[in-house]
Amino acid sequence: VSIKFAVLGLLGRKELHGYAIKQRIERDFGHLWTANYGQIYPALRALEAEGLVTMVEQAQPRSPTRKLYSITPRGRTALRRWLNGPTAKRPVLRDPFLLRFTFFSQGDADAALRAIDEQVAMYKAQLRGRREALIGWRRKDLYVRLASELGIELNAMMLAWLARARAEVAAAEGSADADAAPPVRRARGGRR
Amino acid sequence: VSIKFAVLGLLGRKELHGYAIKQRIERDFGHLWTANYGQIYPALRALEAEGLVTMVEQAQPRSPTRKLYSITPRGRTALRRWLNGPTAKRPVLRDPFLLRFTFFSQGDADAALRAIDEQVAMYKAQLRGRREALIGWRRKDLYVRLASELGIELNAMMLAWLARARAEVAAAEGSADADAAPPVRRARGGRR
DNA sequence: CCTCTCATGTAAGACGTTACATGATTCA
DNA sequence: TGAATCATGTAACGTCTTACATGAGAGG
Numbered sequence: 001v002s003i004k005f006a007v008l009g010l011l012g013r014k015e016l017h018g019y020a021i022k023q024r025i026e027r028d029f030g031h032l033w034t035a036n037y038g039q040i041y042p043a044l045r046a047l048e049a050e051g052l053v054t055m056v057e058q059a060q061p062r063s064p065t066r067k068l069y070s071i072t073p074r075g076r077t078a079l080r081r082w083l084n085g086p087t088a089k090r091p092v093l094r095d096p097f098l099l100r101f102t103f104f105s106q107g108d109a110d111a112a113l114r115a116i117d118e119q120v121a122m123y124k125a126q127l128r129g130r131r132e133a134l135i136g137w138r139r140k141d142l143y144v145r146l147a148s149e150l151g152i153e154l155n156a157m158m159l160a161w162l163a164r165a166r167a168e169v170a171a172a173e174g175s176a177d178a179d180a181a182p183p184v185r186r187a188r189g190g191r192r
Numbered sequence: 193v194s195i196k197f198a199v200l201g202l203l204g205r206k207e208l209h210g211y212a213i214k215q216r217i218e219r220d221f222g223h224l225w226t227a228n229y230g231q232i233y234p235a236l237r238a239l240e241a242e243g244l245v246t247m248v249e250q251a252q253p254r255s256p257t258r259k260l261y262s263i264t265p266r267g268r269t270a271l272r273r274w275l276n277g278p279t280a281k282r283p284v285l286r287d288p289f290l291l292r293f294t295f296f297s298q299g300d301a302d303a304a305l306r307a308i309d310e311q312v313a314m315y316k317a318q319l320r321g322r323r324e325a326l327i328g329w330r331r332k333d334l335y336v337r338l339a340s341e342l343g344i345e346l347n348a349m350m351l352a353w354l355a356r357a358r359a360e361v362a363a364a365e366g367s368a369d370a371d372a373a374p375p376v377r378r379a380r381g382g383r384r
Numbered sequence: 385c386c387t388c389t390c391a392t393g394t395a396a397g398a399c400g401t402t403a404c405a406t407g408a409t410t411c412a
Numbered sequence: 413t414g415a416a417t418c419a420t421g422t423a424a425c426g427t428c429t430t431a432c433a434t435g436a437g438a439g440g
Binding site: 002005006009012013028029030031032033034076079080082083084086087088089090091092093094095096097098099100101102103104105106107108111112115118119122126141142143144146147149150151153154157161164165168169172 | 194197198201204205220221222223224225226268271272274275276278279280281282283284285286287288289290291292293294295296297298299300303304307310311314318333334335336338339341342343345346349353356357360361364
């Protein structure tokens, strides 16, 4: 249900075609939602069938024909109702790594360390990308900017937690492992 | 795929029946995963069919018969392989509120404020519950404790962000709204 | 008497992911 | 020549949620 409205919300700002919608989702809120063509194209058809958007084909000289979708007045009403309505449900993190993490006491000693380092690398790369993306939102939509900032804070917090977790795990599992992997990173310092 | 292993991981610690598994999931990592009977019971059957767990019926004098599941040696091997294996995929927050939030500039002025206050109330209640749950984990499993602490930090961070977001939104939308709802909460103070 | 907790489960449907199919253009 | 980007889509398959069905005992 949410994706239909996310698409409608994007069309509320600007007319777009399916391919562009996917790009926007990734750029604007890839940290808090994902969507793929298997969801986007059917959603657009459904919205059109309900009369919330209209479609116009747009031929182009040297690339495939686009299908441009625009929001209708009825679409705006539906969007506003969704925005004013109640919050569907409380969020869960649903992070496969963290789930696995809670069971590491049953695994091999160093598997935990390796997994943590993997995560650290991933979050560092992500953080860089997000900080760059933020610049584009600096003077634009207040809400998008705030959500984007949350993504960055979250990311930084995860890195801080991972550093702490790594230290505790290494300490608990005999100090031999502690320097098998790179010494406890100053990564956290980058946060304060 | 993750739920099967989450169940297996729980059984790796202690033999359990389906109903108890659900309770554990809620208590131990309700913040990072959810599961319902529609997933748990079929998962148990599947694990049994694969020979990773065994089941024994356990009649009780004055309550329904339980089906106690225990992990097998093959189950332990499979669990360890999962723990040592690669991390499936990067996480997304996937919070319906935040998704909606990014579109509030297209909605009614005060709907955003109301929605934020709703979220604040929810997170405050949740934070209380989690702090209590943590006490039970203090001297138990290191990994579970760390994950639990992350849940609390996350929760606190969300509250801090919501307070900031509220202030910025109120400021942007004319100061009339700013005191229609409770004055900008000192909630953030509780964090530093 | 009614609701809550314990305890098992199933079925239908909503939602999401992955892989495939098609085809032109651009860039190394 | 090969890969990436633009652009559309579908089918199969997983996963998750919701709602129902059953039934006993405990406590207000």
